[in-house]
Amino acid sequence: MGTKIESPILSLSKKIKTRSATIGVVGLGYVGLPLALEIVNKGFGVIGFDKDNKKITKLKSGDSYIADMSNAIIEKAVNEQKFEPTSDFSKLVHVDIIIICVPTPTTSDGTPNISYIVDAANAIEQNMSSNTLIILESTTYPGTTEEVVQPILEKGNFVIGQDIFLAYSPERVDPGNLNFSVSNTPKVVGGISATCLEVSKLFYETVINTDVFAVTGPKIAEMEKLLENTFRQINIALVNELSQVCHKMNIDVWEVIEAASTKPYGFMPFTPGPGVGGHCIPVDPKYLLWAGQQHGVSATLIETADKINDSMPSFVVERLENYLNAHEKEIDEAEIVVIGVSYKPNINDFRExxxxxxxxxLKEKQCGLKVIDPFIETFTVGNDMFNTVSLTKELIQKADAVVILTNHTTIDYSLIDQHAALIFDTRNTHYLFENEKYHKL
Structure with missing residues (x-):
């Protein structure tokens, strides 16, 4: 009798269950790196791929470039040969499961830019073996997995669902979140076929400690990710617009939100701010807006929310200028100290x-400008490079105004309260400020 040949899905499933599968993570940014290290933590060997050789060099030295990813975790994984960072994509031939975690920005006119996904898919097609599972995690418009990635992978004469497997599972990484990480955030997954869904669901159930929710196909999973962040964008726009109305009416918007939050049903609190940032909220709704336009649908609510959030930086500067004028100071003669560059507290990510x-x-207003951010050393605005400075009593005393744009918890707000002439707080850290020189958004 001849030896029975094991089916690809059975072979791959066994490798997952025994943790003998080698995992490849393409893209080692804010999504890919934490995922790669979590997979290592679950007993798998991981090869991490990135085109940025500076990142690869740092990782090989155990040096993290993400604020909430410690050097020790990376160094341990590398030294124990559980994690191999590389820019050599030919090593994809050695992996059993490939997860794509590359950026998906927009162009200047808001059109989706999926060139990183296309490049990753081409590299995979040129180097992968049979019995491989490919999962796209990058946020994108519905149809990308089936209409873009699948045709590229099929150029290698593989049959998806038989020789190789393809699925979509949106990333849900929230940098700086101390309560939810890769390991305990539920996953959504949609496969091209039943076998694709089966093996991808098994993989995620093996590497995370919470639920994996299966949907009927990749488009559902792609669309639900856009819904998550468009929901946030629209509700943030609502309170940002409300803050502008409340300012004109001399009403404390923060107290309004606090009062509304006492209702135990039918209300979810969102807070205003100087705008929205990060890769998700400013970008993902544009993917949904574009997708709707391709099908003849004008998503006017999304477009309006985008405009409201984009208007907030101008609203902040206008308010600051008015407060300075009330202190008999012109903004072009003022020394301004800005607190915070990153888009949310306690991280070093200032994308968008x-x-x-x-x-x-503020640069356009030609005022003097000093920026404090304990998580960021340098950043660029337009053609100008900024170096952040340390918070000192002397710096605050010399300033005509302090503007709080990011509420990092490591900032000594009591020092600001004691020595600032004027404080404009866009993040409602008001519990530390109790005097007439303090203004909040």
Whole structure:
């Protein structure tokens, strides 16, 4: 009798269950790196791929470039040969499961830019073996997995669902979140076929400690990710617009939100700010807006929310200028200290940060400008490079105004309260400020 040949899905499933599968993570940014290290933590060997050789060099030295990913975790994984960072994509031939975690930005006119996904898919097609599972995690418009990635992978004469497997599972990484990480955030997954769904669901059930929710196909999973962040964008726009109305009516918007939050049903609190930042909220709704336009649907609510959030940096600068005038100071003669560059507290990520837009508008006003951010050393606005400075009593005393754009918890707000002439707080850290020189958004 001849030896029975094991089916690809059975072979791959066994490798997952025994943790003998080698995992490849393409893209070692804020999504890919934490995922790669969590997979290592679950007993798998991981090869991490990235085109940025500076990142690869740092990782090989155990040096993290993400604020909430410690050097020790990376160094341990590398030294124990459980994690191999590389820019050599030919090593994809050695992996059993490939997860794509590359950026998905937009062009200047808001059109989706999926060139990183296309490049990753081409590299995989040129180097992968049979019995491989490929999962796209990058946020994208519905149809990308089936209409873009699948045709590229099928160029290698593999049959998806038989020789190789393809699925979509949106990333849900929230940098700086101390309560939810890769390991305990539920996953959604949709496969091209039943076998694709089966093996991808098994993989995630093996590497995370919470639920894996299966949907009927990749388009559902792609669309639900856009819904998550468009929901946030629209509700943030609502309170940002409300803050502008409340300001004109001399009403404390923060107290309004606090009062509304006492209702135990039918209300979810969102808070205003200088705008929205990060990769998700400023970008993902544009993917949904574009997708609707391709099908003849004008998503006017999404478009309006985008405009409201984009207007907030101008609103912040206008308010600041008015407060300075009330102190008999022209903004072009003022020394301004800005607190925070990153788009949210306690991280070093300033992608799409509204602080950058506020700083750019302050530059246009030709005021003196100093920026404090304990998580960021340098950043660029337009053609200008900024170096952040340390918070000192002397710096605050010399300033005509302090503007809080990011509420990092490591900032000594009591020092600001004691020595600032004027404070404009866009993040409602008001519990530390109890005097007439303090203004909040």
């Amino acid at each position: 940060s509204p602080a950058l837009h506020v700083i750019d508008k």
